Amino acid sequence: MLELVIALFLVALNGVFALSELAIVSARRPRLKAMAEQGRSGANTALALMEDSGRFLSTVQIGITLVGILAGAFSGAALGDRLTQIFLDRGMPEGAAEPLGYGLVIGIITYLSIVIGELVPKQLALRNPEGIACAVAPLMRVLSKVAAPAVWLLNASTRLIFGLFGPASDSDTTVTEEEIKMLVVEAESAGVIEEEERRMISGVLRLGDRPVRGLMTPRTDVDWIDLADGEETIRTLLIETPHSRLPVTEGTSDNVIGVVQSRELLASLLTGQPLDVRAHLQQAPVIPDTLYALDALAVLRDSAVPVALVHDEYGHFEGIVTPADALEAIVGAFRSDSEAPEPDATRRDDGSWLLAGSMPVDEMAEILSVTLPENRSYHTVGGLVISEIQHLPNTGEHVNALGWRFEVVDLDGRRIDKVLAIPLNQRAGATVAPT
Ligand SMILES: Nc1ncnc2c1ncn2[C@@H]1O[C@H](COP(=O)(O)OP(=O)(O)OP(=O)(O)O)[C@@H](O)[C@H]1O
Structure with missing residues (x-):
């Protein structure tokens, strides 16, 4: 009987080691840190064990190996003897009693070791790794102190063997x-x-992933001066524009020759001087629309004028970008004095989203939890709709893509102003064709 109790105890001890190992290895560090800050006992100890994972894993390995040896050498042999004796007492021939007795003991201990000593504790550890890590960490720390000399020997031997294979490759430690x-x-x-x-x-x-096209102010929304504009037109623009820098074009609208500060033009008007736009011209950096926003920000940082003129591969003027656009891409739209910004996305009670056509498509992907195709050629929600529908849509047209139905609800000229996105699983029988 005592042998049976010892065997079960060893199996359970194996389970404690397996539970502790998986809980501490799979616990998430930020969550443990939060628990430690909330004063949860054991959380700091668990973090310390994670920091020194080599020593902790060696301790567990020593524990599991010792338990296995003890279970086999002591209780296995003793239980095998006992069971053989029982079969002999019942008149079984010795040649059959011994293999049967030992075979049964090996089978039962193996079964219990796998189920109670490994599988159940590991499943338990995965259900609540941080909670269990906090609970077992104090015991594991005591054990790792007791086993310190043996752990040192194991770690040193492991390092020596790894040393023979050369230094670890960088790819293991690189964080993506x-x-x-x-x-x-x-x-x-x-x-x-x-x-x-x-x-x-x-x-x-x-x-770093978004082309500047995704955050520029498009040319259709840019206030600019054409050198051929009459004084009256420029005066009206200066009165109405909320912007302090205006691009200046000459000849065609794609030939942007620089920017002027509206303040300087106003000053010359107020002092009664003639309006000479060319005299106030400043050179602004010209960037391709495919340049990544991060690189565009570096160009703006090194430029005397904080406005970059965005052109496409054919040299067409596509829009402008300023540091404010990059900041907006990070923190969201700012409220200006003249108008409250309309949000790019508004969630409705039925789970659908009302999206601005100009909303950057990667921001849309984040809120709708969808993955965009790698080789996409569009940058805004409106661009996505046009790319899927394959023509310039009218109000009311829709297309199904990425698990959502995108319906054009408002146009501003030919520009898609508002799109309603409805999850397809909400609409039984939705089709994939544009109407
Ligand atoms: N001439 C312009 N026409 C249209 N949009 C512009 C113009 N100048 C800047 N913007 C846009 O206005 C937003 C705010 O930009 P930013 O703050 O750099 O300039 P601003 O509007 O002139 O304001 P400020 O007077 O504070 O410089 C950005 O989205 C930017 O692209």
Whole structure:
């Protein structure tokens, strides 16, 4: 009987080691940090064990190996003897009693070791790694102190063997952008950072992937002066524009020759001087629309004029970008004195979203939780709709894509102003063809 109790105890001990190992290895560091800040006991110890994972894993390995040896050498042999004796007492021949007795003991102990010693504790550990890590960490720390000399020997031997294979490759330690994004989402759900901070970090990371076309003010919205404009037209523009820098074109609208500050033109008008736009011209950097926003920001930083003129591959003037556009891509739209900004996306009670046609498509992908095709040629929600529908749509037309139905609800001229996005699983029987 005592042998049976010892065997079960060893199996359970194996389970404790398996549980502790998986819980501490798979616990998320930001969540443990948050628990430590909330005063949860064991959280700091678990973090310390994670920091020194080599020593912790060696301790667990020593524990599991010792338990296995003890279970086999002591209780296995003793239980095998006991069971063989029982079969002999019942008149079984010795040649059959011994293999049967030992075979049964090996089978039962193997079964219990796998189920109670490994599978159940590991499943348990995966369900709540941080909570279990906090609970087992103090015991594991005591054990790792007791086992320190043996652990040192194991670590030194492991390092020696790894040393024979040369230095570790960099790829193992490189953190990918995707991992950073996941970490930031986890940090937010663990309460380590605020939602607003998470949004800004995602916005900064997006700047490196987003072409400047996705955040520029398009040419249709730009207030600019043509050198051929009469004084009256320029006066009206200066009175009406809320912007302090205006691009200046000469000849064609694609030939932007620089920018002027509206303040300087107003000053010369107020002092009674003749309106000479060319005299106030400043050179602004010209950038291609495919340049990444991060690189555009570097161009603006090095430029004396904080406006970049965006041109496409054919040399057409496409729009302008200023540091304010980059900041807006990170923190969202600003309220100006003249008008409250309309949000790019508004969620409606039925789960659909009303989206601005000019909304950057990667921001849309984030709020709708969809993955955009790698080789896409569009940058805005309106561009997505046109690319899917394959023509300039009219109000009321729709197309199904990315698991959503996109319906054009408002046009501004030929420009798509508002799009209604409805999840397709909400509309039974939706089709994939434009109307
Ligand atoms: N001439 C312009 N026409 C249309 N949009 C412009 C013009 N100049 C700047 N913008 C846009 O206005 C937004 C704010 O830009 P920014 O703050 O750099 O200039 P601003 O509007 O002139 O304001 P400020 O007077 O503070 O410089 C950005 O989206 C920018 O692209």
